[in-house]
Amino acid sequence: MKYRINPKNGDKLSALGFGCMRFAKDEQEVERQIIYAIEHGVNYFDTAYIYPKSEAILGRVLAKGYRDRVKIATKMPPYLVKKYEDLDKLFETELERLQTNHIDYYFLHMLTDVNIWTRLVNLGILKWIEEKKQAGQIINIGFSYHGGRDEFKKLIDIYDWEFCMIQFNFLDENRQAGKEGLKYAAAKGLPVMIMKPLRGGKLVTNLPKEVYKVWDKADVKRSPAEWAFRWIWNHPEVTVVLSGMNSQAMVEENINVASQAEANAFTEADFDLFNQVTDILNQKIKISCTGCNYCMPCPMGVDIPTCFSTYNDREIEGKTAALSKYIMQTSVKSQTSNASRCTKCGKCESHCPQNIKIRDELTTVTKAMEGFYYKPTRFLIKRFMRL
Structure with missing residues (x-):
């Protein structure tokens, strides 16, 4: 050892x-x-x-x-x-x-x-x-x-x-x-x-x-x-x-x-x-965010890289696991940082070296990760964490 x-x-x-x-x-x-x-x-x-x-x-x-x-x-x-x-x-x-x-x-x-x-x-x-x-x-x-x-x-x-x-x-x-x-x-x-x-x-x-x-x-x-x-x-x-x-x-x-x-x-x-391996796996990724954090901080508190990475995980880990990650990492904190907080001010996009259309992609994340199951799942997790 x-x-x-x-x-x-x-x-x-x-x-x-x-x-x-x-x-x-x-x-x-x-x-x-x-x-x-x-x-x-x-x-x-x-x-x-x-x-x-x-x-x-x-x-x-x-x-x-x-x-x-x-x-x-x-x-x-x-x-x-x-x-x-x-x-x-x-x-x-x-x-x-x-x-x-x-x-x-x-x-x-x-x-x-x-x-x-x-x-x-x-x-x-x-x-x-x-x-x-x-x-x-x-x-x-x-x-x-x-x-x-x-x-x-x-x-x-x-x-x-x-x-x-x-x-x-x-x-x-x-x-x-x-x-x-x-x-x-x-x-x-x-x-x-x-x-x-x-x-x-x-x-x-x-x-x-x-x-x-x-x-x-x-x-x-x-x-x-x-x-x-x-x-x-x-x-x-x-x-x-x-x-x-x-x-x-x-x-x-x-x-x-x-x-x-x-x-x-x-x-x-x-x-x-x-x-080579990461290139193959990244082909499954929908949003080409590298996690450089140049887009941060967001004036509304959105954790943009985390929203994107958990959304991308849907393609590798499955929808349920990705949703659980998304909620745990953005939505059960004292100050939430989920995608729907975005007000489309555009400040983030001027700093993105990947030229990602961040506002559009956050809308995509919101639709995919904050559907009808989002609030009840968040409620159950928060309830469990208060037991």
């Missing part, structure tokens, strides 16, 4: 982290996979409050003599924090599930914008974090993020975080926080954990046949998953890459790749392969 050093505290973290959201159904099989991973060098396990079964299973396995060999990362959902007392209530529940007295890497889960953080600060979270750190119950504090690049940078700068997590893969190099966000966080001295390295498997299965032909003609024969993982590990700014492993074969393959992959190891030929 290759390891990368946390620049904040010197922790030696396995390049591959075990994402616990998608555990197999058989707990005995999950236990075998966890123990195998630990015995082969994986020392970072990621779960969350909203994955109660996964937290509990991980806790039961680690209690069998493995707790001191790993770092536990878990997450508190800000939307469940309505008053100061909720912080302890949620945290103590997690400690109980995980059968531990401390969390090594504690996230604010899916921190969407600065306003959410400000609300938590007003409830007293800064005092709470300090108390937990003084007591040794929280070792490192950070946040996970889905959303646009500009808001990510604001969140990075608003507090002295000790780590963060973003979605990052070869198709999302210039989407969400993207490569620019990765480098920004790393330049601040933060370890960066990576989620969705395979976009939930969408970069591995059911790809256009032309993509498989590109991988097949490579001098070195690798599976699409291995290529995707190696692309991420080629970035020295990346600390840990999470994989939601739910089969023994997946665990073994990913550990094997993580034991070989190095940063800055790609050749020009390797980069050329990825250029």
Whole structure:
């Protein structure tokens, strides 16, 4: 297993982290996979409050003599924090599930914008974090993020975080926080954990046949998953890459790749392969936005790159998954940033290097993503997040 050093505290973290959201159904099989991973060098396990079964299973396995060999990362959902007392209530529940007295890497889960953080600060979270750190119950504090690049940078700068997590893969190099966000966080001295390295498997299965032909003609024969993982590990700014492993074969393959992959190891030929693959996938994309953010900020608060990227995901991930992303990233924040906020002022178009007719395209996004199902779906998600 290759390891990368946390620049904040010197922790030696396995390049591959075990994402616990998608555990197999058989707990005995999950236990075998966890123990195998630990015995082969994986020392970072990621779960969350909203994955109660996964937290509990991980806790039961680690209690069998493995707790001191790993770092536990878990997450508190800000939307469940309505008053100061909720912080302890949620945290103590997690400690109980995980059968531990401390969390090594504690996230604010899916921190969407600065306003959410400000609300938590007003409830007293800064005092709470300090108390937990003084007591040794929280070792490192950070946040996970889905959303646009500009808001990510604001969140990075608003507090002295000790780590963060973003979605990052070869198709999302210039989407969400993207490569620019990765480098920004790393330049601040933060370890960066990576989620969705395979976009939930969408970069591995059911790809256009032309993509498989590109991988097949490579001098070195690798599976699409291995290529995707190696692309991420080629970035020295990346600390840990999470994989939601739910089969023994997946665990073994990913550990094997993580034991070989190095940063800055790609050749020009390797980069050329990825250029070919992304060109093929981008042909499915309807709006040719590169996520450069030159169109931002929008006077009406529309997150233009995120609206376009989630709309484009309809062609790769399907309408349901894309709609869910669209709502989560634009419509359940304290200040919405969805496409229908556009008033067609045109300020954005004068700055777009792609000469995209942004106003027309935002109308297209509104029609596609904010149909009759948009409001009830948004309502259900917001209701769930208030439970």
